[in-house]
Amino acid sequence: MKEFRGISASPGIAMGRVLLLQDDHPSVPHYSIKDHMVESEYQRFVNAVAGATKDIESLKSKPERVLSSDEITLLDTQLLMLADPDIPEKVQKQLKDQLVNVESVLSQIMQAMISKLSSAQDEYLRERASDLHDVSKRIMGQLLKRKRPNVSKLSEDAILVCHDLLPSDAIGMDKIRVKGIATDAGGKTSHTAILARAFEIPAVLGLGKISQESEDGDFMIIDGSAGKVLLNPPEETIRDYTKRFKQLQKREIQLMKLNELPAETKDGKLIRLKANIEIPEEVDAALGHGADGIGLYRSEFLFIRPGGLPDEEEQFEAYKYVLEAMGNKPVTIRTLDLGGDKLQYNMKETGTGEKNPILGWRAIRFCLSHEDIFRTQLRALLRASMYGNLRIMFPLISGTQELDKTLAIIKEVRTEFQEKKVPIAPHIPMGIMIEVPSAALISDILAKKSHFFSIGTNDLIQYTVAVDRGNENIAYLYEPLHPGVLRLIRMVIDSAHKAGIVVGMCGEMAGDPLYTMVLVGLGLDEFSMSSFGIPQVKQIIRSTSVVEAEEFVGRLMEMSSPSEIDAYVRLTMEEKFGISDNPN
Numbered sequence: 238m239k240e241f242r243g244i245s246a247s248p249g250i251a252m253g254r255v256l257l258l259q260d261d262h263p264s265v266p267h268y269s270i271k272d273h274m275v276e277s278e279y280q281r282f283v284n285a286v287a288g289a290t291k292d293i294e295s296l297k298s299k300p301e302r303v304l305s306s307d308e309i310t311l312l313d314t315q316l317l318m319l320a321d322p323d324i325p326e327k328v329q330k331q332l333k334d335q336l337v338n339v340e341s342v343l344s345q346i347m348q349a350m351i352s353k354l355s356s357a358q359d360e361y362l363r364e365r366a367s368d369l370h371d372v373s374k375r376i377m378g379q380l381l382k383r384k385r386p387n388v389s390k391l392s393e394d395a396i397l398v399c400h401d402l403l404p405s406d407a408i409g410m411d412k413i414r415v416k417g418i419a420t421d422a423g424g425k426t427s428h429t430a431i432l433a434r435a436f437e438i439p440a441v442l443g444l445g446k447i448s449q450e451s452e453d454g455d456f457m458i459i460d461g462s463a464g465k466v467l468l469n470p471p472e473e474t475i476r477d478y479t480k481r482f483k484q485l486q487k488r489e490i491q492l493m494k495l496n497e498l499p500a501e502t503k504d505g506k507l508i509r510l511k512a513n514i515e516i517p518e519e520v521d522a523a524l525g526h527g528a529d530g531i532g533l534y535r536s537e538f539l540f541i542r543p544g545g546l547p548d549e550e551e552q553f554e555a556y557k558y559v560l561e562a563m564g565n566k567p568v569t570i571r572t573l574d575l576g577g578d579k580l581q582y583n584m585k586e587t588g589t590g591e592k593n594p595i596l597g598w599r600a601i602r603f604c605l606s607h608e609d610i611f612r613t614q615l616r617a618l619l620r621a622s623m624y625g626n627l628r629i630m631f632p633l634i635s636g637t638q639e640l641d642k643t644l645a646i647i648k649e650v651r652t653e654f655q656e657k658k659v660p661i662a663p664h665i666p667m668g669i670m671i672e673v674p675s676a677a678l679i680s681d682i683l684a685k686k687s688h689f690f691s692i693g694t695n696d697l698i699q700y701t702v703a704v705d706r707g708n709e710n711i712a713y714l715y716e717p718l719h720p721g722v723l724r725l726i727r728m729v730i731d732s733a734h735k736a737g738i739v740v741g742m743c744g745e746m747a748g749d750p751l752y753t754m755v756l757v758g759l760g761l762d763e764f765s766m767s768s769f770g771i772p773q774v775k776q777i778i779r780s781t782s783v784v785e786a787e788e789f790v791g792r793l794m795e796m797s798s799p800s801e802i803d804a805y806v807r808l809t810m811e812e813k814f815g816i817s818d819n820p821n
């Protein structure tokens with residue numbers, strides 16, 4: 238048996254056989270072939286070029302794809318390179334001469350061509366080296382594609398193991414058959430982790446080398462809560478984990494008994510516990526776990542999938558479905574937050590080419606510079622407002638200008654509908670996510686322009702302590718209890734309360750029972766989290782009082798180091814509520 242330690246991304250225990258997903262950029266295979274295989278290897282190359290050409294053409298032809306003129310030029314250049322007769326001739330000749338597989342031949346030819354271009358005198362030619370590199374990757378991707386199993390429909394249960402799982406892979410995976418996830422990369426608040434939690438699939442990320450150490454068919458235990466993975470364990474360990482699995486199930490059933498009870502502190506403060514969802518179908522789990530509403534619907538997951546952007550009708554149907562399913566409970570739909578680690582399907586290939594996407598063209602910034610996409614979403618949202626209790630929320634607001642411009646656009650969309658006599662709800666609360674430190678620092682100003690706040694700690698922490706939330710190497714610095722973070726949260730809550738608006742939190746911190754008492758003590762009105770987390774957070778809220786939580790926070794605020802605060806919080810939560818230590 239081998240044991241690996243990683244980042245606890247989604248709790249629970251899973252056991253089963255490994256299904257290894259090859260990396261998107263696997264190493265190039267090299268093997269000999271016989272004379273009679275030359276033609277079929279060459280045919281594989283021809284098919285791969287055709288596949289790559291088709292991919293580029295379909296990217297270009299989709300009317301709803303947003304392509305800048307630079308992107309179009311880039312794709313045209315790649316098409317020209319794919320049509321260059323020189324490359325097939327070389328491939329055919331070297332296949333015959335070397336009698337090795339086509340991937341190996343292609344890699345040699347491309348490397349030689351790229352290094353020739355890179356050392357050219359002419360700047361234009363030098364720049365073409367990166368285009369050729371892309372073309373080479375595209376053909377290679379086609380050649381190796383068949384090796385990557387399709388995880389959207391599996392014939393048997395599996396534990397997915399891979400280097401990194403993109404959110405677009407996670408959203409499309411077979412959620413019944415995938416029992417657990419183990420990856421080399423990723424962090425606790427990466428979107429893959431968030432999706433794993435949403436789908437209640439135990440996951441451990443940031444394991445370093447798990448994809449190299451395991452093989453298809455290996456037996457694996459994922460201990461999502463402890464951030465531990467066991468490879469090929471002995472019988473007795475399997476028996477032990479089966480027992481623990483059953484105990485966990487029993488505990489969950491116990492907690493579910495709280496569903497009908499309110500999240501009210503011992504001294505009578507009623508706190509709203511809501512659910513975060515990524516896909517409309519999750520409303521069942523939200524209702525099933527006693528959610529008081531949807532605190533965050535990450536609408537961008539409608540956009541991260543094959544087949545281009547969803548049109549107004551498709552979006553309208555999705556929003557209407559969620560609103561109707563939730564009845565009169567409030568549903569907060571967040572406008573598109575694409576970018577960062579959430580790339581539009583296929584964007585990862587054409588990309589926006591940003592060096593620093595986390596600080597780049599994402600969320601409201603992307604929407605305000607793609608007004609057509611934004612207005613389409615707003616139209617769908619306003620129309621859907623007639624079917625339930627809608628609230629609209631804007632992500633990554635960093636200052637007043639973005640908010641003013643956003644509200645002005647919404648006003649225009651509303652006026653257009655009024656002129657056309659399209660019915661829309663008379664009052665739709667509009668709130669913002671506080672997830673950029675500048676927004677937290679001017680929260681008193683923003684509060685006057687918003688109906689509510691929701692603190693997005695996943696981003697607020699990463700931007701405050703300058704730690705990429707998805708980078709396993711610096712995950713130890715991602716500290717929710719950093720005094721800087723706590724001060725910002727307190728500042729936001731105080732600003733909201735002074736302005737008389739409600740303040741919630743929809744970052745992962747809200748769903749971690751370790752922080753419940755801290756957040757109650759800081760004065761948070763609403764918590765929004767993956768549905769399965771609601772019962773345990775509710776249990777803590779019902780067993781504490783605001784007065785004792787405030788005293789507790791008072792003591793924390795006097796401490797200066799994150800580790801001191803962390804240790805104190807863990808000890809208190811363990812003593813009071815039996816919340817056991819979480820290694821991450």
Ligand code: PEP
Pocket residue numbers: 533535574672692693694695696697743744745
């Ligand atoms: C957050 O940043 O805390 C948040 C809820 O948004 P997301 O995780 O989608 O970036």
Ligand code: MG
Pocket residue numbers: 632672693695696
């Ligand atoms: Mg965010």
